[in-house]
Amino acid sequence: MVFTAIPFFYYLARYRRAKGFLDYVGLRKPRRRTMLHATLFALAFVLPVLSLLYFLPGARDVVSGPNTVIGGLKAHGLSGAAVALLVCKAFVQTSLSEEILFRGFLAKRLIHRLGFVSGNLLQALLFGLVHLLVFIGQEFSVAVAAGVVLFAALGGWVNGYLNERLGNGSILPSWWLHALTNAITYGVLAFALS
Template sequence: MYDIAKKINVKVDWRVSIATFILIFIFQIFFALNGLFLISGFSFCLYPIIALGFTERNNWSELGIRKPENMTSLLISILLSGVVVILSYIIFSIFIGNTSSNYFYVVSLKDIELFGINNTPKLGIMLLSGAIFCTMPALTEEIYFRGFMQKHLENRFGFKIGNFIQGLCFGLIHIAYCWLIVYDINVIWGMVPSITIVGMIYGWVRNETNSIFPAIITHSAANFIIFIIMYSIIIPEMI
């Protein structure tokens, strides 16, 4: 894709990152509203394909595919993202409850329907769900949002604005993820701000360490906290 863009004189910059996000967002919303769960899952592959495809191979290190620096930032980012996740769960529980407007409820409902959970979840199901939920999104989304998108946005707008824009885009794409499970317009108001903040934390640690690997670890840790909340509190209440 990089060679094609070069041949047709398209400069791969922040505009390409925004354009590719808009396309992904449209596709994901379409899949969600039409209940195309499996296709939506496979579309996670688009993130690394776009990020790596629109970057010259010799420059992949610019995406953050390199050895991290300042690993103290990793611990801080894990702590901060964990606090945001837990506070979000508490706030949503108090003001929204277990409804389709609650992001934590929606992702729990996804596992109940996907794995046919109708009583105490089996260990095998929990391990499979946890392995997927804590690895696949982190690996695929980070290379695109914190690698490809953040790099180009930072080059144009600087770190603060660029980090906010990529964090907001990260929050917005989760609308499609939720609507794939159950359509509720009200899920936007609580979910998007909280996930935007978490996405900015991932962007911060990527900037501090000059690598996407700490962002991947932080993302996995945040998802693990959500997973624990799902299987220790929400799912038992739902079944």
């Protein structure tokens, strides 16, 4: 809610109306085939992300801690409730809210002001840095933190590229890519590699 509230209240303050907010953040139909590109990017991201989290010492422990999405899924065990929770967390709580804030709000504003290269890079770096929040209250190595930040930043950059260069400014492709990557990663780490 917070990630969506920030751009919404900014929009209200600037335009003094709520009408048009969805288009403002890019919740509109993308160009044809962009969703296919998003699916292919997601599948290309899953293996490196899982490899990083599985093989980098300590990374899996950090992202599977008790106060994380994966930790919560593990606590439920493989069940219908856990699958529903996985879908809700992957598709709405993390992906949709982050895409509205980072690609629908920040990327669009930064790209408009700084140009595509600088604006997209800056929003991607901010997106990567936000992923340091998963480390709060946990022991971790600099290598683990750097790996998580860099992979998240790379994903943020690809999402910005996908939306702004291929998707007609729509955030639906990046939402799909982000949600699909998260759902597969959460599911594998919570249930298959426990």
